[in-house]
Amino acid sequence: MIAKLDELRSRALGELDSIDTSSGLEAWRIRYLGRKSALTEVLRGLATLPLEEKRATGAAANELRTFLEKTLTLKEEAIRESEIARSIEQGQLDVTLPGRPSALGRLHPTTKLLRHICDIFMAMGFEVIEGPDVEWDYYNFEALNIPQDHPARDMWDTLWMDFETEDGRQPMLLRTHTSPMQIRVMESRRPPVRVIVPGKVYRYEATDATHEAMFYQIEGFAVDKNITLADLKGTLFEFAKRLFGEERKARFRCDYFPFVEPGVEMAIDCFLCNGAGCQLCSGSGWIEILGAGMVHPDVLRRVDYDPDVYTGFAFGLGLERMLMLKYGIDDIRLFYSNDLRFLRQF
Template identity: 65%
Template structure:
């Protein structure tokens, strides 16, 4: 073999190896490169091994050149290995770095439950008219829930409320405590403790032992209202509730009052607004009547006033009670009361 040819081969091998080395970017491909050139069957090793078949003179010069190439490649490999390691470190730290130009991740945002929203709306429409907000206990004595509201024991009107009783008996062995069936007990509680004038509303949760359907829940909210003073008449009741209806359902609402029966008022009325969906012409929402019932009301019964020590000859008052869920159902076109407490986010997110 000509020494010139071998030396040329060595030079082009060196060139090829260095060019390839510059393109490597990870430790694995660096190892592949090492095996290909410097490994036991690598290209350079093969050439160096063939030196033995040359004449002694050539053997010396080619061997020296070959060893130089080998040393160079080993040094370059070590240098490239350091570079690759540094690249790796930089790549990993850039993954951890914060890119301040990226848009922020949206935080999940909560909102008020539709019942809470309508309760706040109802309350603020009354506080704007000078009413105070008062809350009361959800577990109530029979005395406040019924008796002081002119509903004595064995009175047939008790059948209007299916009650959830607490296992608590009075001296006669009768159940005497229950989950309040309405917010009306606060009428008696407040009047017992306060002198007129009284103007307040009582928002709160009520409970009834009731099979549920599209219009009945076993627990729901009520807003009770009470105004007592000298000279209060049915005209005050109508004016106040008319203003309320206009604030909640729109300024051009008409209202209708009809006689109704509640044991703790006399006379009692039910109040309707003209259907805002069909403007009184009749539709599905108002069951073709053109009217939507929104609450019960009336003048406080003289017996209730006397029961808390007010002189019914001096003081008169009106009371009203409404279901905020029903108000929300009418206002937003919700057709099933059970949706309010079913905890279905698809429903709740609409409000």
């Protein structure tokens, strides 16, 4: 009986060697470990054997079963490995083939920068408010210390609406800057205010590479007790760093806008030449980026804020100029002609 078991063992092992598929292995398992296998027969027939032989054969048969089961497990693993290897071998991709395209949407570059700038100021406690594109002369000019016939009106070539009052005045216009919202916001709120106003503005202007009839501005202003020019400097210098990079330097120079006093213009050191002077900065090393100043006491008085109690600052900047500087765009007309070959670059 023992000899029969030995013979069984060597036959099983011999057959196992040539098996290389899981189905072949399953057939082998049924043949040698299944319910009808020779080994099961032996184990089942043990009861009929005399005690001595039963013990010896039983031990040998059980040992053989354990051995075959362990061998089976090992073989299973080997076959799984080789099958995975085979499927990988067969299923290789040309990974350089292009992927399946998905439609890619993008925001307009102006929207992107506008959001970025709003985020910077919102982090400093400013609130975003928008205002009308079509305005009254009062808000766009008069309330900002620019009465009729004021020479500073030349700073804003204006598109007037075809609208006449009974006394022949033409008081409706396309706003030339976002500053009218200084008045509208202050008229409707008491200090403290801290507001930024993004929006479209319009100019009576022949378009060329650097001039547009429509563009975006962001106005900002803050009015409270104890706001100073030093706060304006701090706020705007911080803004410049967050927008153009920590290493940028900024400076103020004196400039004139009728609704602020003192009035300043802010420049950053040229990021192309780092201030050495190049074509971008016309050799000066500085790039003008915005106008600002302390809100004029007459403007505060007009909205019923007491200038002896409240002070404030205001600033305004053009979006497209920033974009042009940031990305090296040389023609402002690209923005609103919406050529996909342009828009898809952002």
